[in-house]
Amino acid sequence: MWELLSNAWKGWLEYTTHGKFAALLLAVLLFLWLCRREREHRLLVFYTTLMTILCIFPVSAAVLMLYQTKFYDYQWIWNLVPVTVMIAFGATVFLTEYWESYHKKQGLNKWAVTFLVLAAILLCGSVGNAKWEEQAVLSKSGEAASVVEALKASGEGEEICLWAPHEIMEYARAADGSVKLLYGRNMWDKALNAYSYDTYSQERVDCYQWMEAAEETGELASGKEQLSGEECVRTAMKLGVNRLLLPKNMQQEAVEQLENALGVQARELAGYYYFVLQ
Amino acid sequence: MVLLLYISAAAGFALLGGGAIGILYGRRSGKNLHWEDSLLAGYFMCIGLTEAAHLAALFLHRSFSDCVKLFMLLFAAAVAVSLALIVRQSRRRRVMLQEHSRGEKGELPWTRAERFAFLVFFLLVLLQIVMIAMKQYVQLRGDMTVETVNSFLSTNAIYQVNPLTGQPYELGMPSRLKILCLPTLYGILCRCFGLSAMQVVWQVIPVITLILSYLAYSLLARTLFPKSRLKRGCFLTVAAILFMVGDYMYGMDGFGLLHGGFYGVTIRGAVLLPYMLSLVLRNKWRLAILCILAEACIVWTLYGLGVSALMAVVLLGLKLLGRNIQKRKGGKEEIVCGNS
Numbered sequence: 001m002w003e004l005l006s007n008a009w010k011g012w013l014e015y016t017t018h019g020k021f022a023a024l025l026l027a028v029l030l031f032l033w034l035c036r037r038e039r040e041h042r043l044l045v046f047y048t049t050l051m052t053i054l055c056i057f058p059v060s061a062a063v064l065m066l067y068q069t070k071f072y073d074y075q076w077i078w079n080l081v082p083v084t085v086m087i088a089f090g091a092t093v094f095l096t097e098y099w100e101s102y103h104k105k106q107g108l109n110k111w112a113v114t115f116l117v118l119a120a121i122l123l124c125g126s127v128g129n130a131k132w133e134e135q136a137v138l139s140k141s142g143e144a145a146s147v148v149e150a151l152k153a154s155g156e157g158e159e160i161c162l163w164a165p166h167e168i169m170e171y172a173r174a175a176d177g178s179v180k181l182l183y184g185r186n187m188w189d190k191a192l193n194a195y196s197y198d199t200y201s202q203e204r205v206d207c208y209q210w211m212e213a214a215e216e217t218g219e220l221a222s223g224k225e226q227l228s229g230e231e232c233v234r235t236a237m238k239l240g241v242n243r244l245l246l247p248k249n250m251q252q253e254a255v256e257q258l259e260n261a262l263g264v265q266a267r268e269l270a271g272y273y274y275f276v277l278q
Numbered sequence: 279m280v281l282l283l284y285i286s287a288a289a290g291f292a293l294l295g296g297g298a299i300g301i302l303y304g305r306r307s308g309k310n311l312h313w314e315d316s317l318l319a320g321y322f323m324c325i326g327l328t329e330a331a332h333l334a335a336l337f338l339h340r341s342f343s344d345c346v347k348l349f350m351l352l353f354a355a356a357v358a359v360s361l362a363l364i365v366r367q368s369r370r371r372r373v374m375l376q377e378h379s380r381g382e383k384g385e386l387p388w389t390r391a392e393r394f395a396f397l398v399f400f401l402l403v404l405l406q407i408v409m410i411a412m413k414q415y416v417q418l419r420g421d422m423t424v425e426t427v428n429s430f431l432s433t434n435a436i437y438q439v440n441p442l443t444g445q446p447y448e449l450g451m452p453s454r455l456k457i458l459c460l461p462t463l464y465g466i467l468c469r470c471f472g473l474s475a476m477q478v479v480w481q482v483i484p485v486i487t488l489i490l491s492y493l494a495y496s497l498l499a500r501t502l503f504p505k506s507r508l509k510r511g512c513f514l515t516v517a518a519i520l521f522m523v524g525d526y527m528y529g530m531d532g533f534g535l536l537h538g539g540f541y542g543v544t545i546r547g548a549v550l551l552p553y554m555l556s557l558v559l560r561n562k563w564r565l566a567i568l569c570i571l572a573e574a575c576i577v578w579t580l581y582g583l584g585v586s587a588l589m590a591v592v593l594l595g596l597k598l599l600g601r602n603i604q605k606r607k608g609g610k611e612e613i614v615c616g617n618s
């Protein structure tokens with residue numbers, strides 16, 4: 001329970017760090033409650049106020065988090081609060097009432113107030129503080145799709161089980177569902193583990209760690225106490241891998257060493273070193 | 279093909295929605311319901327039909343092709359029933375439409391400010407559609423929809439392999455996730471229109487979600503400002519701006535609409551919940567039940583009790599409370615009046 005409360009509190013802090021829509025919502029609610037005599041759509045205003053309070057206070061937020069199932073993070077309980085609806089409603093009421101209360105002579109005031117409201121909305125939003133730049137993935141699926149297409153063409157209908165650097169593995173299954181992978185995106189995107197009870201064996205984890213290290217160093221003897229490059233490739237072959245792509249920055253010496261050990265000639269494919277394993 | 283998909287979707291939603299509203303509201307179907315309601319109800323019907331086909335294929339261990347065939351069959355049957363209902367009610371609808379249009383003619387002509395507000399709104403929507411179609415950023419963290427659709431299409435089976443690796447499951451996946459139908463719906467669209475999973479999931483569906491979201495907001499605007507066209511235009515324009523600048527964080531409405539319109543949670547947050555709000559404010563509880571069911575089909579909920587259900591219950595509670603308080607006040611006033 002303590003963990004849930006702590007998550008609720010941390011969630012609120014994070015929710016209000018990146019953008020200020022919560023502050024804008026509170027300002028709208030204050031405006032509707034305190035600055036106006038008319039009480040139209042009381043139900044909507046009452047509901048939004050109640051749910052906002054419940055989402056802010058950690059105890060009620062924790063209960064709501066339990067209700068929405070542990071599959072979802074704190075920010076999803078804010079779905080219960082019609083944030084966009086309420087801000088748009090408040091801004092509309094404020095602007096249109098202001099416009100109606102001024103005469104034509106004071107047209108400049110109308111525009112000034114309209115632009116101020118717009119500026120407030122922009123400043124509370126993503127202008128210069130977009131978290132999605134860190135979170136959203138720049139879609140590099142085009143490169144992966146062309147590599148997968150080339151792999152398929154070289155395979156002549158053969159079933160492909162691929163082991164490749166991170167950026168190819170990330171999009172390979174999105175580009176072509178018939179390509180099998182040594183490990184999937186859930187190896188580095190832990191949130192995806194919620195979709196399956198399956199976990200990876202230590203051998204697959206070792207292979208992933210070796211490939212990650214090889215991408216950085218360009219050497220075969222990458223990784224710390226894990227398997228060496230050659231051992232990793234042999235393990236991968238044992239697990240069914242028949243196509244291997246080594247990173248673009250792999251050292252020529254390391255590639256030749258692996259070619260000699262496996263008895264297979266590497267080819268160049270979109271800058272990667274491509275091995276057909278038997 | 280993409281254009282054909284959009285046209286088919288619009289026609290399908292309109293037909294199915296017309297039928298659904300006819301069944302749910304019968305003779306009263308013209309009262310306080312608009313064309314946006316038909317399209318949204320049609321979308322929910324589509325989700326329901328997909329869920330039925332998906333569950334049948336999943337539990338009877340049938341192939342994905344069988345699932346597609348079953349969906350087509352159900353869709354055709356539903357369209358036939360809807361058409362029959364629409365034709366039956368057409369005369370009454372025509373009369374109501376005539377009355378409605380007569381009422382509209384009685385309204386004031388469009389002012390410059392109203393035209394300006396709606397022009398800005400439509401330009402913003404167009405800009406958002408272009409942004410989605412260009413697909414610069416797609417939120418993929420924590421999501422495997424495209425891989426799931428691809429695994430259905432390539433194995434011709436539903437959840438037989440782990441979508442992330444293509445290897446057979448060892449321990450399987452949570453059954454509550456298995457019964458969600460969105461990947462099946464997207465797979466069906468890929469099969470029927472010959473499009474790739476990436477195209478359908480990352481480009482086509484987000485545009486549909488965006489348009490459905492604006493339909494829901496348009497209904498809210500009608501409900502909140504029934505008499506002022508300017509206020510409706512202003513409300514929609516501010517909502518469109520909020521979507522664009524509110525994309526700063528995963529979980530925000532704008533973020534979902536612009537970077538992940540294919541998620542169940544985005545559809546819930548941007549379409550189902552605003553629509554639910556407008557339905558409750560208009561006292562359209564039967565359509566609200568459709569909303570709750572749609573959420574259970576597309577999002578992981580607490581045994582089917584999702585955000586829509588909680589929203590409906592809280593709103594109903596507040597409504598009843600308000601009525602009680604008003605009654606008491608009325609009673610007191612009567613007493614006061616009687617005494618005086």
